[in-house]
Amino acid sequence: MGCSSADAKLAAETLLSADLRGIDSHGVARLSGYIRLWEVGRIKADPRISIIHESPSTAVVDGDGGLGLVVAPFAMQLAIQKAESAGTGWVSVQNSNHFGIAAVHAMRALDKDMVGIAMTNASALVAPTFSTERMLGTNPICVAIPAGEEPAFVADMATTTAANGKLEILQRKGEDTPEGWIQDSEGRSVTDAHALKKGGALLPLGGDREHGSHKGYALGAIVDIFSAVFSGANYGPWVPPFPAYVALPLDPPGKGIGHFFGAMRIDAFRKAEDFKYNMDNWIRRFRSAKPVEGQSRVLIPGDPEREAAAFRQEHGIPIHPSVWSDLDEVGQKFGIKL
Amino acid sequence: MGCSSADAKLAAETLLSADLRGIDSHGVARLSGYIRLWEVGRIKADPRISIIHESPSTAVVDGDGGLGLVVAPFAMQLAIQKAESAGTGWVSVQNSNHFGIAAVHAMRALDKDMVGIAMTNASALVAPTFSTERMLGTNPICVAIPAGEEPAFVADMATTTAANGKLEILQRKGEDTPEGWIQDSEGRSVTDAHALKKGGALLPLGGDREHGSHKGYALGAIVDIFSAVFSGANYGPWVPPFPAYVALPLDPPGKGIGHFFGAMRIDAFRKAEDFKYNMDNWIRRFRSAKPVEGQSRVLIPGDPEREAAAFRQEHGIPIHPSVWSDLDEVGQKFGIKL
Numbered sequence: 001m002g003c004s005s006a007d008a009k010l011a012a013e014t015l016l017s018a019d020l021r022g023i024d025s026h027g028v029a030r031l032s033g034y035i036r037l038w039e040v041g042r043i044k045a046d047p048r049i050s051i052i053h054e055s056p057s058t059a060v061v062d063g064d065g066g067l068g069l070v071v072a073p074f075a076m077q078l079a080i081q082k083a084e085s086a087g088t089g090w091v092s093v094q095n096s097n098h099f100g101i102a103a104v105h106a107m108r109a110l111d112k113d114m115v116g117i118a119m120t121n122a123s124a125l126v127a128p129t130f131s132t133e134r135m136l137g138t139n140p141i142c143v144a145i146p147a148g149e150e151p152a153f154v155a156d157m158a159t160t161t162a163a164n165g166k167l168e169i170l171q172r173k174g175e176d177t178p179e180g181w182i183q184d185s186e187g188r189s190v191t192d193a194h195a196l197k198k199g200g201a202l203l204p205l206g207g208d209r210e211h212g213s214h215k216g217y218a219l220g221a222i223v224d225i226f227s228a229v230f231s232g233a234n235y236g237p238w239v240p241p242f243p244a245y246v247a248l249p250l251d252p253p254g255k256g257i258g259h260f261f262g263a264m265r266i267d268a269f270r271k272a273e274d275f276k277y278n279m280d281n282w283i284r285r286f287r288s289a290k291p292v293e294g295q296s297r298v299l300i301p302g303d304p305e306r307e308a309a310a311f312r313q314e315h316g317i318p319i320h321p322s323v324w325s326d327l328d329e330v331g332q333k334f335g336i337k338l
Numbered sequence: 339m340g341c342s343s344a345d346a347k348l349a350a351e352t353l354l355s356a357d358l359r360g361i362d363s364h365g366v367a368r369l370s371g372y373i374r375l376w377e378v379g380r381i382k383a384d385p386r387i388s389i390i391h392e393s394p395s396t397a398v399v400d401g402d403g404g405l406g407l408v409v410a411p412f413a414m415q416l417a418i419q420k421a422e423s424a425g426t427g428w429v430s431v432q433n434s435n436h437f438g439i440a441a442v443h444a445m446r447a448l449d450k451d452m453v454g455i456a457m458t459n460a461s462a463l464v465a466p467t468f469s470t471e472r473m474l475g476t477n478p479i480c481v482a483i484p485a486g487e488e489p490a491f492v493a494d495m496a497t498t499t500a501a502n503g504k505l506e507i508l509q510r511k512g513e514d515t516p517e518g519w520i521q522d523s524e525g526r527s528v529t530d531a532h533a534l535k536k537g538g539a540l541l542p543l544g545g546d547r548e549h550g551s552h553k554g555y556a557l558g559a560i561v562d563i564f565s566a567v568f569s570g571a572n573y574g575p576w577v578p579p580f581p582a583y584v585a586l587p588l589d590p591p592g593k594g595i596g597h598f599f600g601a602m603r604i605d606a607f608r609k610a611e612d613f614k615y616n617m618d619n620w621i622r623r624f625r626s627a628k629p630v631e632g633q634s635r636v637l638i639p640g641d642p643e644r645e646a647a648a649f650r651q652e653h654g655i656p657i658h659p660s661v662w663s664d665l666d667e668v669g670q671k672f673g674i675k676l
Binding site: 053055056057058060085086087088090092127128129130131132133135143145153155157159160161162178180181186187205206207210211212214215216217218219221222224225229230231232235236237253254264265266268269270274275278279281282285286289290291292293295297298299301 | 391393394395396398423424425426428430465466467468469470471473481483491493495497498499500516518519524525543544545548549550552553554555556557559560562563567568569570573574575591592602603604606607608612613616617619620623624627628629630631633635636637639
């Protein structure tokens with residue numbers, strides 16, 4: 001495509017981290033989609049990423065239309081540098097594209113003894129509470145917190161009841177969704193996993209008003225505003241779609257997709273060893289909470305993905321046949337044999 | 339009680355703001371509870387609030403066992419000062435008490451052209467996903483974002499499906515809760531509004547695993563860690579209870595209750611007028627999203643509370659007879675006639 005080899009390596013590592021952690025929807029399965037966006041001129045292979053505004057603890061980065069997999073590590077690195085001098089660093093990004101999983105970016109802070117935060121907006125699939133219109137993306141938030149002897153706390157979540165990847169699994173299996181995941185074009189909660197194609201929308205975390213969907217809507221909105229109103233990216237229904245064949249929204253108020261990153265040095269609050277001692281204590285106490293009957297244990301955020309990564313590191317990463325054939329097609333385009 | 343008159347005024351303003359915004363559970367109804375905590379020596383009327391650690395963009399505050407209504411404004415003011423010089427300010431607080439509603443603290447940033455953030459931990463009423471044990475408080479998060487001509491975006495939410503105040507309303511009316519709000523002592527979802535008294539627990543936002551309760555659990559956990567592991571306050575099941583007659587947890591790992599505050603100068607990211615122009619555009623676009631049948635409009639976070647405040651400013655604040663009699667009792671204790 002014309003990426004530098006350093007950028008290509010960085011992007012590949014980010015995609016593989018998703019596959020390793022069991023988030024198959026955000027790993028190499030996305031590669032052919034990125035290529036199609038590049039083919040229609042919506043992703044630049046050799047972006048000139050730059051800082052367009054900054055203060056001691058903040059910056060805004062212009063991703064120059066580059067691949068989010070490359071723009072995001074630049075911005076996260078900048079947040080970490082700001083945190084080294086100012087205690088914390090906060091970077092909002094305009095003019096970027098899909099950045100893969102949030103966790104891989106947030107987790108870059110962990111070995112610096114920092115808390116890492118990553119979020120991104122995405123094209124609109126989610127209806128606000130009381131609306132039939134798709135206004136927000138699944139807008140994930142990741143918060144990664146270092147511990148001492150225990151593995152880090154890593155919460156990485158879409159601000160919807162269920163991430164789009166889970167819906168895709170049900171679609172492939174031909175199964176219905178639980179109530180509270182999705183609504184039809186009239187805003188009625190349905191269990192049809194294909195409702196999105198028929199003008200429906202994903203539901204914010206909570207599902208409906210009685211179960212707190214206004215909170216999921218607010219969380220998705222905060223991600224949108226931090227990622228795009230802080231930076232000058234597109235927001236709400238104007239965020240560019242991932243599929244290259246879907247037309248761009250008209251009259252966009254900003255540039256590309258927006259992200260937001262944070263890094264907080266733990267010793268900017270308290271001696272790192274005291275923080276880690278108490279974080280270990282926090283994790284152990286929660287892990288030892290009494291489980292309900294039928295469950296063997298209470299999980300700490302990040303446990304399932306870390307365990308998936310350990311298993312796949314040893315046993316390999318299963319690749320779905322359709323993903324394999326997509327990769328083969330991409331390989332042929334560039335004269336690379338799988 | 340021995341509060342300075344400045345502190346008494348500040349605390350009264352904070353309580354009245356809650357009543358004005360329609361959050362009756364966190365207004366003057368709490369006053370008698372604060373007095374009882376002071377009577378048993380768990381709240382200090384004349385605390386020496388101090389900064390015990392800091393960096394250019396961060397600080398940790400020791401509330402010296404003071405009323406949260408007084409400690410929180412000190413800490414929020416410090417976050418704002420840090421943001422003035424460093425772009426953002428982040429303050430974690432130990433050794434505090436109940437701080438009222440989060441919104442009133444976060445909103446102090448708005449007229450400085452800053453985003454304000456406030457969160458607090460609280461005594462354990464909430465079970466993590468898959469657990470029967472109460473491990474977290476309702477741990478609210480407030481994010482207040484200034485706009486230009488539009489009123490500010492103010493999202494203030496407990497990280498549970500429903501705040502405890504909503505449960506108390508159903509208890510008073512003798513009504514059941516919807517599914518997904520509460521579980522019994524065995525971890526089964528129930529609709530008994532009195533299940534907490536029988537060893538049950540509130541449920542994290544999402545309600546159950548299938549509907550994303552692991553996300554609500556993670557959000558509550560992040561609030562707990564930012565408020566207490568950053569600061570040296572108590573966390574998880576060790577957070578001191580609000581009722582003065584409930585014994586303090588044994589072997590506390592920290593001091594008092596913890597809070598966390600943030601202030602982000604909007605012009606540390608982008609010219610304030612550009613931010614406000616786009617924030618107005620964001621708000622207007624979301625407000626104009628198509629409503630579902632039976633609803634007249636789509637709300638922006640903060641709309642209901644702002645409208646309640648406008649109504650009550652004009653028509654007065656209704657006080658429940660039991661709150662009135664509590665206030666009368668407090669008045670008699672201190673020789674003040676209502």
